[in-house]
Amino acid sequence: MSLQARLDAFKADFRAGRPPYNAPAFVHPIMERATEELIASGASDRALQVGDLAPAFTLNDPDGHKVASSELLARGPLVISFYRGVWCPYCNMELQALEAARPEYEAAGASLIAISPQREANSRRSQRENKLGFPILSDPGNQVAAAFGLRFALPDYLVDLYRQLGNNLPLVNGDDSWTLPMPARFVLSPQGRVLYREVNPDYTQRPEPEALLAVLTRQTA
Numbered sequence: 001m002s003l004q005a006r007l008d009a010f011k012a013d014f015r016a017g018r019p020p021y022n023a024p025a026f027v028h029p030i031m032e033r034a035t036e037e038l039i040a041s042g043a044s045d046r047a048l049q050v051g052d053l054a055p056a057f058t059l060n061d062p063d064g065h066k067v068a069s070s071e072l073l074a075r076g077p078l079v080i081s082f083y084r085g086v087w088c089p090y091c092n093m094e095l096q097a098l099e100a101a102r103p104e105y106e107a108a109g110a111s112l113i114a115i116s117p118q119r120e121a122n123s124r125r126s127q128r129e130n131k132l133g134f135p136i137l138s139d140p141g142n143q144v145a146a147a148f149g150l151r152f153a154l155p156d157y158l159v160d161l162y163r164q165l166g167n168n169l170p171l172v173n174g175d176d177s178w179t180l181p182m183p184a185r186f187v188l189s190p191q192g193r194v195l196y197r198e199v200n201p202d203y204t205q206r207p208e209p210e211a212l213l214a215v216l217t218r219q220t221a
Contacts, residue, residue, distance in 0.1 A: 003097040003208050007090055011204050027161065034158045038201040044182060047149035047199045054192050055147040059115065059137035062124040067113070067137055069192070076109035077195070077219050078188040079212060082150055082181040084203065085118045085172055086126045091183065094206045095130045101209035102134055108216035110187070117142045117173045117180065140174060145181035150199065154178045187215050195219070 001009075014021040015028055048054060058068040072078050081098055083091040095114060105112050112134040116123060123136035142151040154162070154169075159178050162169060170176045183203050187196035196215045198207040 003094060003206055006093050006097075007204055007206060010089060010093065023165075027165070030157060030161050034155055035202050035204075037155065038152060038182070041152075041201075043149075043152055044199040044201050047182070047184065048186070048194050048197060050194050050197055052194045054186065054188050054194055055144070056192070057144045057147070059139055059144060060120055061135045061137055062120050062127060064120055067135060069188075072111045072113065073188060073190050073192055075111055076190055077111075077216055079105055079110050079112045079216075080184075080186045080188065081112075081114045082145055082148070082184040082186075083114055083116050084180050084183065085116050085169075086122045086129070087167055087172060088203070090203055090206065091116075092126070092130055094183070095126065095132060097206075097209050099130065099132050099134065101212075104210075104213060105216060108213065108219065110216050110219075113137055115139050115144060115181075117145070117175075119172065119174045122172055139181075141177055142179045142181055148181075148184070148186070150181040150184050151179050152182060152201075154180065185212070187212055189219065 014023060017023065056069050058066050061067050083094065098112060102112050114136045116136060117139050120138050123138055126136050139145055145151040169178055182199055182201050183206060184199040185207060186194055189195050196212055
């Protein structure tokens with residue numbers, strides 16, 4: 001089953017309230033309103049584009065070790081997935097799909113990382129629960145996400161809903177900004193140029209991991 005098919009099936013179960021997804025009916029229009037407003041804002045169009053030079057960054061891995069983008073790029077192309085956090089089922093399914101594709105990325109000479117605003121402890125949980133062999137880097141305050149043009153502030157009504165549902169982002173992320181990154185995937189050349197980008201303000205839509213392989217193959221041809 002493709003990644004998007006898995007996501008669509010989860011979304012259908014969630015909307016239908018089928019166990020174990022027993023969210024109250026009032027939740028769905030609020031989430032959909034927030035997504036529609038983010039799409040209408042045009043925020044995704046302002047993110048880094050193909051051909052842009054990506055900003056350099058240094059972030060902590062789950063064990064507190066610093067990881068520099070310059071060191072990763074010295075090895076070859078870099079695949080980056082920006083995701084919302086361990087609490088997001090759509091993100092977890094995407095991470096699992098990326099892990100399945102990781103051997104093919106590495107065969108093409110590429111490294112794979114994920115970036116999330118969550119604290120290191122939550123990144124360790126993500127890696128453990130999703131059985132990942134690639135690092136998740138913590139981006140406090142979504143500073144790197146902002147440099148890539150992905151950070152957005154949750155509207156007040158969505159903050160209220162998250163609080164009602166017990167999704168305490170300040171606790172998960174370690175800051176009070178109530179910001180998230182739009183889910184995104186980039187491929188950077190060894191020189192740091194964007195070769196591929198997929199940015200979607202609809203967090204239920206994710207590209208297939210195989211979509212990157214043609215770009216990576218061209219780099220090694």
